[in-house]
Amino acid sequence: MKYADIKHCDVANGTGVRTSLFVSGCTHRCRGCFNEIAWDFNYGNEFTDETVQEILDSCGKSYISGLSLLGGEPMEPQNQRVLLPLVLRFKELYPEKTIWCYTGYTYETDLLAPEGRAHCEVTPEFLACIDILVDGEFDQELYDLKLKFRGSSNQRVLQIHEPGCPELFAEMDR
Structure with a gap:
């Protein structure tokens, strides 16, 4: 996997x-996407063990609230497979963050359903x-600052309580 960027002090x-990781590769290709350059799976830098350590070290700072995964598309299956060790290690090191x-995919139909x-x-x-999962493709016609x-x-901000149980998530009103 490749990644487009890492932001160490992201507030958006x-x-x-x-700390935000922008992965490369996206098949949605939404019109008006803010990060069109990251659609290409071959764009950017190689995601290595050193990259993982850089992200984990950045997240260890006391003022960092957590890790955000964006793209491109982190939920493309090939990206999930590479990111899984990172998210597992993050949760082990920083359970309070x-x-x-x-993701442009939808929680219930694209991700949960086998x-x-x-x-x-x-x-x-x-x-x-x-x-927190922000799901749904970006729709330029429904853009709202x-x-x-x-x-x-059309995009939702979902707090996931019990993965695998779609009836147990709540949409955050933010």
Whole structure:
């Protein structure tokens, strides 16, 4: 996997000050996407063990509230497989901090459902590490600057309580 960028003091992609990883590769190709350059799976830098350590070290700072995963598309199956060790290690080291994940896929149909477009063998374990999931493709026609933590009104900010139980999530009104 490749990644487009790492922001060590991001205040736009989740609550508090966060470390944000922008992965490369996205098949959605939403019109008006803010990070079109990251659609290409071959764009950017190689995601290595050193990259993982850089992110974990950054998240260890007391003022960092957590980790945000964006793209590109972190929930592309090939990206999930590479990111899983990072999110597992993050939760082990920083259980009090949160992981936000931004995806164009929808929680119930694309991620939870075994036949979903982005569901793969690691998805249940990956979702178990995610605290807040912002789901849904960006829709330029529904773009609204007043929305917090999302770009278009069709996107949802979901607090995941019990991964695997779609009836037990709550949409955050932010």
